[in-house]
Amino acid sequence: MSASPACLPTSPSGRVTPATVPISLGERSYPIRIGQGLLADPQTYAGLPRAAAALIVTNATVAPLYEAGLRQALAPHYAKVHTVVLPDGEAYKDWPTLNRIFDALLEQGCDRKTVLFALGGGVVGDMTGFAAACYMRGVPFVQVPTTLLAQVDSSVGGKTAINHPLGKNMVGAFYQPRLVVCDLDSIATLPPRELSAGLAEIIKYGPIADMAFLDWIEANVEALRAGDAQALAHAVRRSCEIKAAVVGADEREGGLRAILNFGHTFGHAIESGLGYGAWLHGEGVGCGMVMAATLSQRLGLVDAAFVARLAAIIARAGLPVAAPPLDAADNAGRWLQLMRVDKKAEGGEIRFVLIDGPGRATVRAAPDALVREVIAACSARA
Template sequence: MITLDLALPDTRYPIHIGQQLLDKADLLLPHIRHRKVALISNTSVAPLYLAPLRQTLERAGVEVIPVILPDGEDFKTWETLNLIFDALLQHRCERNTTLIALGGGVIGDMVGFAAACYQRGAPFIQIPTTLLAQVDSSVGGKTAINHPLGKNMIGAFYQPRAVIADMDLLDTLPARELSAGLAEVIKYGLLGNAEFIGWLEQHIAALRNKDKTALAHAVQTSCAMKADIVSQDEKEQGVRALLNLGHTFGHAIEAGLGFGTWLHGEAVGAGMLLAAEASRLIGNLTESDVQRVRHLLELAGLPTISPDLGVETWLELMSHDKKVSGGEIRFVLLQSLGQAYVAPLPQQILHELFTGRFIEKA
């Protein structure tokens, strides 16, 4: 097991990365008060991993209140969030009762937001069960639910007390979701670590075969980069926006097709290729850089052609992005492979991009 330490201005927390971590009560107990927790999962993950975790906790004398939510992005709503509040209040959970999020990004985001709001702030622990959640959504304290008019529009910056990333939980992860997680892993290479891009090109097959040593290295590298960025900019006033590489385009794809049609990681993957192509069109990247990004995404099993939403719809959907400032959409672009920055894009570049070669032909 490797433990990263994420130090923020007001708090710090450990990110434990390894195997067989659900057995280790000592990773959880320091963050639990009054021997009682709410263990929140979904209908897909709970049958696989809730019982062993519950057993670990109960053996350590901790009362476990299980809360099982419906699974999927469609349920990342206030109504589902309220199921958590209902259970917490019915079981008289207190302001210092710890919530444990056992699931993917949707569970992590919702439980984190529930913890942020419950009695104005309860402690919580993230146990991400997807690669995407392990490398991305479980680290950094972004919590949220969706609104009919926009994804992740209602939320909070709220940090967990600990993150436990257990590679064994990826055994049951479907291949498509593993690929979606690899999109976020690739993102860390593209935005800030050229060397890691090379490592990924060499190990992408091992990662897709769930080689645990390779997975642990990918998770550790990604989390360490995210921890470094978040510790510089917890509230996304500056450098943290770089973590949104591919996301402005990706969110438009998700919203344009209807959330859940593409997985978030798939949309981010295709979105990163659009960001690379835009970076080429404005003269930052070479054609060979763009092809290298495209090839790596293909090796990871990710789509590289975005749907044809139409230029107007692309712009409309992106105008809801949280990075919009003064009405201007701001994009995460690549200066080179391994170096990102935030800037607006000229209209004609956007037009070229959304009618160009990485858009599906009718």
């Protein structure tokens, strides 16, 4: 990966100048537009497939903030703009809630050219993309992520899914959007906990691909937590650049793309084990990165100083670094059970994304006994 670039330029008004990061996937290529004031600007959506109708999919938290602005921006492009409002939260990333999107599409007589707009965070984006992949065997959709986590990760790359009680994101499809709109103004309305959760997915790009970016994050983490527009603009753009390069090389996670799941094997176990919604996804990933880095150290891939540095950055970002207990009787056994229900697992063998030296990642298995030691060590951080 190339070195981390300078921050985005600002206009004379002090606002961040819009930027575009391309996702190169042949006929499935699309742009990621990053800037301020994009969500409610009709020009943002010029050039999308022509259709008689559009459907905005959002949730009860986001709808009062941004639905009217998006609807007004889409009105010049579509004769009808419908909206479905879902309940908010990871607990609703399931079949019954997904069916509410299909219900709205069918009740409004939407055809196979109807364009879906995912207005919200990662849950809304994943569910809308999955619905778009399935409805009439595929209709166009656009990601309009309103959380930091969704802007730097889940909205980019075409991974769509819902959760199953036995595993996170286990039912889904690869289905690329036609456009991703990252309006930095929407981050200003995020609660501090949600902002920190998004920082986890930004931090992960440093250890796996760009240590210069990790250096920059370490120097600017307080500015990011404070919502500084310049800092966030740079973080979103660089994160999208790294992810675009990885997705362009491995769209369907046959090899390289798996490195983007650094911290996720442990993190998904936390989310499933505690119950969806108890910890935010980014909180699970933050703690999971500490655990994966610790496992990397015990396998001789990195030193203790690297682990300590990464854990300190994650803690400064407002994220947990201590592993929560998942079972009173057999805690490590429960962790292992949950991690075996992971899309990277092969033949029941857990495969982890590990740091194979700063700025490099690898995917490999580890002995259960060593993983148990890591769980115990990271639990002792509490």
